[in-house]
Amino acid sequence: MSRLAHGRARGIMADSKLEAAGNPFLRKLEGFVPLPEADRAALLKISENPQVVSAGTDLIREGEPPDGMFLILDGFACRYKLRGNGTRQIVAYLIPGDAGDVDGALLRAMDHSICTLSACRVARIAPDTIWDLLQRPAVAAALRKSKLVDEATLREWLSNVGRRTTVEQLAHLFCEVHLRLRAIGRADGNRFELPLTQQDLADTTGQTSVHVNRSLRELRSEGLIELQQRHLTILDLPRLKLLAEFKSEYLHLGDQAAA
């Protein structure tokens, strides 16, 4: 990132401020809990040596013992489960700022896999470093809260797959991703990068890519969205939310601001 090189000339404070604005992990945690400067610096530090991973790479596989954690800095990844017959269910998206398995070390084996959906910048955090981070009360609180939000999102997804039509599910998904990306400054108004194939969307909603294709067409013909070149534009957010019956509360994004 060229921004890092430039930052150096501006002194440490400016560097931290500048980089912080672009660091999705920091931005996400600060959305939950205000962080002291020392914590912010520590969080920036762990993002320093990211690794570029191409799309479709498993970061960790079901059955393997968790080893440290991943931090997504750029791109989309997902948690997924595979069935014996080859079908895949995506159970969560990991977007920039999301971390895989902060306290996974408590369990002996992964019950699911994590895979990149697009090219990603990924930082790997060693167990010791995680432990150090967890000694910082503000960081620990933010991570705990983040975990609660992950769980709430999982419940929302379950209720999506179980009780929404495909069109509604997609609408809901787009509303969610939109908000999550906005929270970390990665959405340009109502437009953002969505590097998912229709098969990925199908594995998320529990349906077929053919059916997803037809449902997307419906959303397009209703004038709700535009989706091309891996970019999604929400043309009519209020109507999309209405259709999806989207309530953003489960993401608990405004909690700190409202408190």
Place this chain on the structure above:
Amino acid sequence: MSRLAHGRARGIMADSKLEAAGNPFLRKLEGFVPLPEADRAALLKISENPQVVSAGTDLIREGEPPDGMFLILDGFACRYKLRGNGTRQIVAYLIPGDAGDVDGALLRAMDHSICTLSACRVARIAPDTIWDLLQRPAVAAALRKSKLVDEATLREWLSNVGRRTTVEQLAHLFCEVHLRLRAIGRADGNRFELPLTQQDLADTTGQTSVHVNRSLRELRSEGLIELQQRHLTILDLPRLKLLAEFKSEYLHLGDQAAA
């Protein structure tokens, strides 16, 4: 419980041992982490004044601020979400030993409701008491692990609803409940109480009660289960597991034993 009255005459140690065998919360946590005697006593104490709640009672509703936590000592309850059109999605079962929202206090509002599915004995734990419990390292570790298992279960359910047929889903569900009940000593071999209506099962699998009825008939006619009078008997566990593609690892029940 008459056992308590008897226990008193036997002195504190015997009382604790005896009661511990029947206390599902203690039994569950000990399945994860060995607990010192003082912790066991503290856990028994919080279960002392349960309240009997009839079936179909909301313990807490979506939108309300969480206040302390519930502990199910007997019966089945569930977490669920309601849509505007009245459809319900059950996102988790709470069986004896399960607690609602240990660290829910971190969030301002429930994103789902909790409701009893059968008559239940429920202990309400005040926030202060939770805080006290969390000061005990072994208890805190067990609760954290329990939370990870809840999350893993949520993922399993999502992949159920998304990628399994109704028959497979029901088979999977029965395998899961069977194991969970066995872990707390509430299953008599392959037979256990399952006080759920077909509508409850439908709200779990994301389908209609009519369709659940037909799928149950299929499981019965295959000689896999018997379900009557709110009791389920698994007639052929190996074949049921095979059909469901059930892998128990996500419940992490054997972790302590295996470690």
Place this chain on the structure above:
DNA sequence: CGGCCGCTTGACTAGTCTCAATCAGTGTGG
């Protein structure tokens, strides 16, 4: 330029839902 992957569409099939009627079990009041 050719091959590959992902998108799009059509025709047909299979899985689920809806509506509706009937049956069975439980609890209540007379």
Place this chain on the structure above:
DNA sequence: CCACACTGATTGAGACTAGTCAAGCGGCCG
């Protein structure tokens, strides 16, 4: 103790949703 009411289970018929199979299209990369 019995009739009645209510809830939940069961079944059938027809409609609709989503899946399967298959073909054609289009952009991107080597």
